[in-house]
Amino acid sequence: MLLAFDVGNSNVKIGLLGEDGRVHDKMRISSQLQRTADEYNVFVNQFLQQNQFVWQDIEGIIISSVVPLITGELSIFLEKHVEQPYAILGPGAKTGLKINTEHPHELGADLVANAAGAYYLSQGKPCIAIAFGTATTFTVVNSRSELQGVAIAPGVETALVSLVKNTALLRQVKLEMPRSSIGRNTQEAIRAGLILGNLGTVEYIVQQQLRELRQAAGDPELDIKLYSTGFFGKFYQQHSHCLGEFEEDLLFLGLQQIWQKNI
Ligand SMILES: Nc1ncnc2c1ncn2[C@@H]1O[C@H](COP(=O)(O)OP(=O)(O)O)[C@@H](O)[C@H]1O
Numbered sequence: 001m002l003l004a005f006d007v008g009n010s011n012v013k014i015g016l017l018g019e020d021g022r023v024h025d026k027m028r029i030s031s032q033l034q035r036t037a038d039e040y041n042v043f044v045n046q047f048l049q050q051n052q053f054v055w056q057d058i059e060g061i062i063i064s065s066v067v068p069l070i071t072g073e074l075s076i077f078l079e080k081h082v083e084q085p086y087a088i089l090g091p092g093a094k095t096g097l098k099i100n101t102e103h104p105h106e107l108g109a110d111l112v113a114n115a116a117g118a119y120y121l122s123q124g125k126p127c128i129a130i131a132f133g134t135a136t137t138f139t140v141v142n143s144r145s146e147l148q149g150v151a152i153a154p155g156v157e158t159a160l161v162s163l164v165k166n167t168a169l170l171r172q173v174k175l176e177m178p179r180s181s182i183g184r185n186t187q188e189a190i191r192a193g194l195i196l197g198n199l200g201t202v203e204y205i206v207q208q209q210l211r212e213l214r215q216a217a218g219d220p221e222l223d224i225k226l227y228s229t230g231f232f233g234k235f236y237q238q239h240s241h242c243l244g245e246f247e248e249d250l251l252f253l254g255l256q257q258i259w260q261k262n263i
């Protein structure tokens, strides 16, 4: 069993992954910067106990993090309390993909893991991993097995928080599909702008990326697989025909693949 951490800007997802990459169980805690190594120790031990595992059942630990302060505390926790080997996904790790961006060291580990998961599921075909988290990200693997690049947009809730913060009269709304694109009260007006606007943005970016990938490959029919993931992934995938399959555990699947390539 592999213990995997996906440290995002809003949540830390902790997963127990079987040899086949399947997620045995997972937990989600908020990404609070003040959490200490000892607190992570309590959380993880409780999580293992709930699943009737002991540390001897864990062959290793892998971390994808885009929050350096949390990476630091997790490293202290692992150094202090855990004997099993651990790896922090970063530059130099074998991923099965060539990172062909201009500054590979600045690429978020979550994007690399999502791309590795998508590439595994697509069985080596070009693919796009669309992750709906704090940010909405579109990570592209081209037909030369290169992680070619990414588009980063504000996540839907991040956009809402910013909208509310920068206006006097607007308040938080529940994020659900509006009844119409013509909102007839403030809440519905915000939903119309935010949810439909976000859907339009996402579909436009995907269409552009598909077009550019096909143009570069000189093949207008090039088969490109799409995978959606992240907290809002299911919601958007249900309301669009162009977001591919929803894969809740895409990032964990990528981490499993990366772990196997590096042991
Ligand atoms: N339990 C929840 N209820 C409502 N919104 C949530 C919940 N968990 C996450 N979110 C929202 O989803 C987004 C984060 O999604 P997540 O997939 O956890 O991304 P990240 O990897 O960026 O932490 C944030 O905008 C957050 O507010």
Ligand SMILES: CC(C)(COP(=O)(O)O)[C@@H](O)C(=O)NCCC(=O)O
Residues within 6 Å of the ligand: 007, 008, 009, 010, 066, 106, 107, 108, 109, 110, 111, 133, 134, 135, 136, 137, 150, 152
């Ligand atoms: C784009 C991100 C903010 C996404 O974070 P998330 O929504 O998963 O919390 C993160 O991958 C990041 O900080 N990346 C660094 C910049 C880059 O990848 O180019």
